[in-house]
Amino acid sequence: MRKWIKLLFVMAMVFSLILAGCQSKESSSGGGSKDGVVTLKFMGWEASPLETESVKKGIAKFEEVNPNIKVEYTPVPGDQYASKLLTMMAGDAAPDVFFLGASDYRSFQERGVLLDLTQYFENELDIDDFIPSSGGIMSIDGSIYGVSSCTVSPVLYYNKDLFDQAGISYPPSNPDEAWTWDEFTKAAAQLTVKDGDKVTQFGTYGFETFANTIAGILENEGSVFNDDFTATTINSPQTKEVLEAILTVKQNGYSPEAKLLEESGMSASQMLQTGKIGMLIDGSWALQQLAQMDFPVGVAALPKFDVASTTGQAHLHSASANTKHPEEAWEFIKFLSSEEYQTDLISSGLWMPNRTSLYTEEGIEKWFNADVHPEEFKELVPYFQNAAVDPFAINKLNQIDDIMIEELDKFWYDGQPAEDILANIERRVNEEFAK
Template identity: 60%
Template structure:
């Protein structure tokens, strides 16, 4: 009997020791989390600028502080060939869990079944009505949401106030209702173009030969680059052809705009050309304000000139999730955070983005992000320009190869001497063939 008591005592002691160890481990996991409890998400985006990358990293730190069980490994990569690289990764087994996706690629990728359907996650937290119309239109594809809007951006007109002051020329209006007409804009560009003999020391404007900006002018002229059912481009319409010829005339007929190669020869980016007075005005995306505001010169921003009505278009990259992710719940948490007011506000305040939420366009909402040190005088008058922007037409097509066709053909018009009639016929014919595939 004594032997039995000894054996029972021994097992009781072992049980207590094991229980103590278990309790100790449990407390450790609860306080700090063990490696096995932490989910690692791979997140990939492009690096538009070091400033943007740092801003994204700052936001991710805030997310991880709130979600200690999720570790996000962010990999920014060059924008060149980003889409083809990402598609290859998604088709294989090396895909990131969450990633930036260009709106021009979004519908193409969704059609290849490489994106996780986020519709139910989205509906549990949001309504499309929470978002401005252009952002809502980009996200929804036949009732499915496979990417969530990050913000919105639009093309605008930047200008160097010092150069306007020196020339005695009034600044362009901030209010879209009073935007310059195209003819008024051309006259100002002439006044701001300065020559020394045959050499141009200062150009009036740069940036309109980028189709991203020119699309705004198509819309302004009552045109559109695509037909209503998105089965073909409509570059042969008079409204689009007029804009294209007017943009080429800036350089060819009026001499107020440089060819893109000028920037390459002087080794400057367009923002540096504006800062140093090589150009007086710049048509560029609203995201450029973050960099321009940090360059220590008086920069202004205004709506682009109009042909008939002042319009801009709106869009921005979406955040999507790989259909092969092993962590859909955690991936959704990250995607939701990357669209939240909390994440957006800092980046909007720095001038990188504009809000995609209706709530951030109210008087109270604007107060959350407006920054006098970044947003130039008169910027509040432009708020409706972004909120009411038409959706970026190129974001709605299901075949991203069309965008390459447009760029290729327009290069022949701007730099190869092809007529507007020949180039626009080629765009419409080739695009229709591609969209019919």
Template identity: 30%
Template sequence: MKEKKIKPGLVIVFIIVLLAGCAGSDAGRPSPAETDSSEPVTEKTTLTFWRNSGNNAENSAYDQLVARFMEENPGITIKMSPIPYADYDTKLRTSIASGQPPDIMSIDAPNMASYAEAGALLPLTDYFNSDGNIEDIPPSTLSAYTYKDEIYMAPLTESSIALFYNKKMFEAKGIPLPSRNPEQPITWDQVLDAARKLTEPDKGIYGIDPAQGFQNAGATAYFKYPIIWQFGGEVMSPDGTTSQGYLDSAETKKAIRFYSDLYNAHKVSALEYPPDPFPSGKLAMTIDGSWSLSHFAANFPDFKLGEDYDVAPLPKEAEQAVANGSWALAISSRSGNAEAAWEFVNFVTGYEGQKMYVSMTKDIPVRYSVAKEIGELNEYPMNIFVVQNQRFGRSRPITPIFPQMSEAVNKVFEEVTIGKRSVDESVAEAIKKIDAAYSLLEAQK
């Protein structure tokens, strides 16, 4: 019989509601006594660890971390299961809903609150305060893993974005080059002024791609929310329950209009670009990630950093801001070996484990101590990404309805920019959807 296919998004939404229902009724949620009765670490302790499968460097780094931990802790066996990214979240939520989660799991920061709200995660606050060297992690980074005053995940690495600009194009037009100082960004008005001078539509050259175009909701949250914050706006309330009074604020609407105007009024941005428009000379400025440095070096060797292009901190308007939060490690509230699980999590995300991991993956560590010891992270251009995260990082809204909220906000940017819909109308509709999603969650309790 031919199987009926169900859209993955619907499966995930269903399980979110199911988990929320469990949270409200306490079904499947361990009692304090169950949580506190973790077995002491013995020679027979075995922990299951699920993580999203990454690239070769990430997979190799985890293999070595697990081997190193078991060598140093012969009484603990780690059974690690790398799972493809496309399947990971659905499988993890299904395992939790069925009452058979792994002891340790990796979770992307924006999804943390839905798991925590469902009672699926063990609070780690006491562990961090006891021996997690919490002062070595920027408070803004920890905020991305904190829900209702409890830390639920241990961070390992960060990624970050910045302004990439074509140095030769700037010089040819006599435009002052942006500062390399991470704390001295140019303003969005200055970006617009430069973009107008750099745009040559007859040659297919545009001034600025402000947020990697129009991608999925997750990319919108990572690339577009900083623009809202930079204009002094917000997306949701601090407690993650509503967007009323935040998404419809004057500052947020100003940011959305500014973004839309880059495409429609000023015509310095395009809805479509050829492949790799920045290194191929079709885009004068772009907001991109630290990961693109290696991409350009490997695939465009004649497009050289410092000669053809440079990197500057993200533009600001009212303030500086960049999104933080990445994949991190959590412990299941159902684990019968929480102490042993913390030993592993603390090893991987602590000083030694983090240093070992980033030396192989070239990612940005979250710990001050590790970043300080890696020379290239303290020099241009990597220092821009590091300093931004440490000093101006902000967590995307911490809310158990993050997927629904993010999808609604993503649609606002698309409707206003591509569909040329009124900002007021689009935002009002988004708020209704977000509030309805939260109301549905509350109704399940």
């Protein structure tokens, strides 16, 4: 009897050692935990070194108040980011938490690769805490698979020195007083300077960039998709009017070709700083860089065709459906959408807030930075808060972006008529929807 008891005891000891070894091996695998500390792998794209630095500062704050969670951040180039992420997911090597472009969010969700955050979100947050564009992007049939990071929108930047030299009043920041398209083109003409036949200073640049063109179409009471996103409605008189108005600015020599910027070796922001262009249509995120370029930059509402508006969107933070640490992933995602995390990034000029609380008078004082935001910037705040949802953040077929850009390039650079281009877009896009 004693022998059997001894044998059972030895077997129990061996089994417990094997089990302990297995547990140790499991916990030390990628994204695991050690000594009670969970490591989350976090991936995002690097839009600029300034953005990466800001994100890393935020991570340090999170780790400070969550000593049980360590975050390993990997910034990667923005080109092909979505396809790289899908490849990692297919190889069971996805990060626990990651940036996800708004235009990719719904297509990823349909693939079943995103952790459903609905229960976590509803327990601690409220969709009404977010501005309408951010809330509209996050919610997919009432469920949440990613939490908005912030919001960004196309705006009008201008070089105040060039306006002063030309004796032109600054464009209004108050959306209710936004320039008409005619007022904008008149200023662009006055800001265009020639030396003989050569243009040495262009009035404006950037409206033909796809996102900015879309904003113009919406301003002209046009649309890109029908209400249920099953067909495109871009082939309309409103769109044709916008395209031809932008093209006229280019044909009149008020705006440089994109290849001129490439040949100059300067970015659009540098062109604005050095006085090569007077006005720049760009995303609100550009203010972070512009504010460090030591020249008097102004920010205004886009010139309006019919109504003064802009579009709002930004990346979301999502978690892999296969993460081994859903609770910790949620804690990190929640932090990435918090006032605490956003405030520094907004103060630097990179983002605008997605929380309604940061649009109150008291909330604005938390992030407004006089060293970054021009004095007239506060007038522009309602522009971001009330921005229309970028339609490409709701559309599930992200290959449609490529079709539209490809066709529009034929309009901008090959001289093909607007009606032909819009008909081609309508045919090709609706073929995609019909598949």
